[in-house]
Amino acid sequence: MRQAPEEYTGKLRWPRLGQDVAVVAWPSFLVASVATMVCFGFIDPVLVGNDDYPPPAFQTRMTGYAVGFFFFWLIAALSSLMTLYLVRTAHPEPADEGTDDGTRSPE
Amino acid sequence: MTEAQAPVGGELYAARQKIYPREIKGRFQRLRVYAVFALLGLYYVLPWIRWGERQAVLFDLPARKFHIFSLTLWPQDFYFLTWLLIIAALALFFFTALAGRLFCGYACPQTVWTETFLWIERWVEGSRTQQMKLAKAPLSGEKLVRKGAKYFLWFAFALWTGFTFVGYFTPITELAGKLVAFSTGPWETFWVLFYGGATYVNAGFMREQVCKYMCPYARFQSAMFDKDTLIITYDEKRGEPRGARRKGADAKAKGLGDCVDCTVCVQVCPTGIDIRKGLQYECIACAACIDACDEVMEKVGYPKGLIRYDTQHGLEGKAKKVVRPRTIVYASLIAVLIAGFAYTITHRNVVAVDVIRDRNALFRELPGGMIENVYNVKILNKDGAAHDFAITADGIPGLQVDHGAPSVEVGPGEVQSVAVRLRVPRGELRGGSDIHFTIRTLDERALVATGRARFLAPTN
Numbered sequence: 001m002r003q004a005p006e007e008y009t010g011k012l013r014w015p016r017l018g019q020d021v022a023v024v025a026w027p028s029f030l031v032a033s034v035a036t037m038v039c040f041g042f043i044d045p046v047l048v049g050n051d052d053y054p055p056p057a058f059q060t061r062m063t064g065y066a067v068g069f070f071f072f073w074l075i076a077a078l079s080s081l082m083t084l085y086l087v088r089t090a091h092p093e094p095a096d097e098g099t100d101d102g103t104r105s106p107e
Numbered sequence: 108m109t110e111a112q113a114p115v116g117g118e119l120y121a122a123r124q125k126i127y128p129r130e131i132k133g134r135f136q137r138l139r140v141y142a143v144f145a146l147l148g149l150y151y152v153l154p155w156i157r158w159g160e161r162q163a164v165l166f167d168l169p170a171r172k173f174h175i176f177s178l179t180l181w182p183q184d185f186y187f188l189t190w191l192l193i194i195a196a197l198a199l200f201f202f203t204a205l206a207g208r209l210f211c212g213y214a215c216p217q218t219v220w221t222e223t224f225l226w227i228e229r230w231v232e233g234s235r236t237q238q239m240k241l242a243k244a245p246l247s248g249e250k251l252v253r254k255g256a257k258y259f260l261w262f263a264f265a266l267w268t269g270f271t272f273v274g275y276f277t278p279i280t281e282l283a284g285k286l287v288a289f290s291t292g293p294w295e296t297f298w299v300l301f302y303g304g305a306t307y308v309n310a311g312f313m314r315e316q317v318c319k320y321m322c323p324y325a326r327f328q329s330a331m332f333d334k335d336t337l338i339i340t341y342d343e344k345r346g347e348p349r350g351a352r353r354k355g356a357d358a359k360a361k362g363l364g365d366c367v368d369c370t371v372c373v374q375v376c377p378t379g380i381d382i383r384k385g386l387q388y389e390c391i392a393c394a395a396c397i398d399a400c401d402e403v404m405e406k407v408g409y410p411k412g413l414i415r416y417d418t419q420h421g422l423e424g425k426a427k428k429v430v431r432p433r434t435i436v437y438a439s440l441i442a443v444l445i446a447g448f449a450y451t452i453t454h455r456n457v458v459a460v461d462v463i464r465d466r467n468a469l470f471r472e473l474p475g476g477m478i479e480n481v482y483n484v485k486i487l488n489k490d491g492a493a494h495d496f497a498i499t500a501d502g503i504p505g506l507q508v509d510h511g512a513p514s515v516e517v518g519p520g521e522v523q524s525v526a527v528r529l530r531v532p533r534g535e536l537r538g539g540s541d542i543h544f545t546i547r548t549l550d551e552r553a554l555v556a557t558g559r560a561r562f563l564a565p566t567n
Contacts (some may be wrong), residue, residue, distance in 0.1 A: 018316075019320055022316075022317075022320045022321045023320065023321065026317075026321040027321075027323070037188070038185075041182055041185035041188070042182070042185070044171065044182070060169070061168060061169050061171070062168065062169060062292075062294045063294070065168060066294055066297070
């Protein structure tokens with residue numbers, strides 16, 4: 001029988017830290033993008049805090065959009081991080097029928 | 108499995124090994140190349156197209172206006188975007204129900220840019236075997252030059268991608284001038300590098316890992332599948348038991364199926380899976396294994412299609428049903444939404460009026476027994492042409508409108524603020540009353556909009 005090509009092992013995975021960073025950063029990026037669009041569809045950043053005093057929060061719209069985007073990203077990332085922490089630290093679920101080792105399948 | 112790849116000591120997370128997909132030719136790969144050229148071509152060319160005096164497609168964030176050819180969208184038109192997103196989501200459901208992850212294989216930016224980066228890699232480093240050899244080779248002048256050239260080309264391509272992205276938001280010709288002179292603004296520089304950097308990392312290094320770990324669609328796609336969905340499958344009945352054989356040998360006599368176990372389908376897979384194990388969520392439906400297997404089947408003289416697009420029902424020998432309630436419902440919903448969208452966007456009101464009461468005084472009593480209120484009337488002209496507007500108001504008998512001119516001219520895509528004085532004879536009302544402002548174009552194209560406001564008068 002021929003040797004399977006060496007890179008195929010069926011066990012290709014990222015290191016755990018890489019996975020954690022990805023599952024926190026990426027979904028929160030998507031959510032932040034949508035939140036930014038919706039938020040600034042309704043609010044003009046140069047008008048934020050623009051009553052007589054104090055002066056407007058943002059000097060230009062581009063700054064307002066960028067700050068808004070990173071703010072949403074941060075907030076969403078914190079939520080993702082907490083979810084990840086809760087999932088990672090939970091007790092393993094009871095084994096499915098048919099498995100007997102009591103651990104969750106890594107798949 | 109070699110030593111290094113075996114999980115040791117219960118370690119669940121082995122380091123990722125780079126996948127070197129083998130190049131393959133075939134009808135589906137040709138289709139994918141067309142898709143890459145069409146989509147990336149559109150992406151890189153669109154910002155350079157002119158429409159009259161301006162860029163044809165420009166999302167002018169500083170001015171809060173989106174230009175798409177003859178159309179100009181304002182923040183008030185935001186719901187069109189929501190509408191478009193709903194259509195896009197339904198289209199995704201439709202195509203997934205029809206033929207699985209068509210989007211992933213042919214249209215997803217991740218796939219499309221990864222494909223381009225793979226081309227660059229192949230062009231600089233050679234075929235799959237040459238790439239693997241180079242990776243294992245000790246550091247040498249040639250390795251340094253080849254690797255360096257690859258990273259440089261990737262970097263240049265990613266930078267161009269980031270530049271194009273920002274070109275959708277800032278006039279691209281100006282941006283190009285600024286880029287050449289190294290004088291781009293701070294946010295422009297940042298977003299060029301941010302988007303370019305994301306392209307570089309996603310398409311150069313993360314590749315299929317994005318699909319496996321970061322893509323939500325990959326996980327919930329199975330909810331949209333049914334037994335009539337076309338998916339890329341290996342015909343187990345025909346292929347098994349697999350095994351190598353000499354050319355011309357009678358496989359049936361040896362008890363073998365049609366799969367010669369050449370593993371080419373595994374070598375071409377960009378996500379490194381074995382399609383013969385059945386449908387897996389890592390599969391991005393690029394159909395490389397179909398082309399690869401067809402080529403091998405042809406060489407060994409077996410019929411093509413051992414790996415093919417087929418439905419679960421098809422594999423069981425039942426009829427394939429492309430037209431079925433699910434696809435009909437999705438298709439008709441999409442058709443209705445697109446028709447509605449097209450109608451609304453071409454028939455939307457292109458003028459609007461916004462009335463704000465003057466905050467400094469509730470009202471003023473004029474000599475001669477009139478009560479005066481002052482308003483700031485903002486006229487929005489979203490049309491592509493300038494218009495003359497007349498301002499009228501109603502709601503109280505004897506209401507007089509005064510803004511110092513018979514009409515107001517508002518240029519295309521502009522907002523004009525007008526200070527308007529309304530006067531009412533003192534006896535006509537006590538306290539306050541709702542009134543309506545109406546703006547009306549004076550030219551042949553009748554455009555009308557109304558805005559509500561409050562008129563205040565003394566209570567005695």
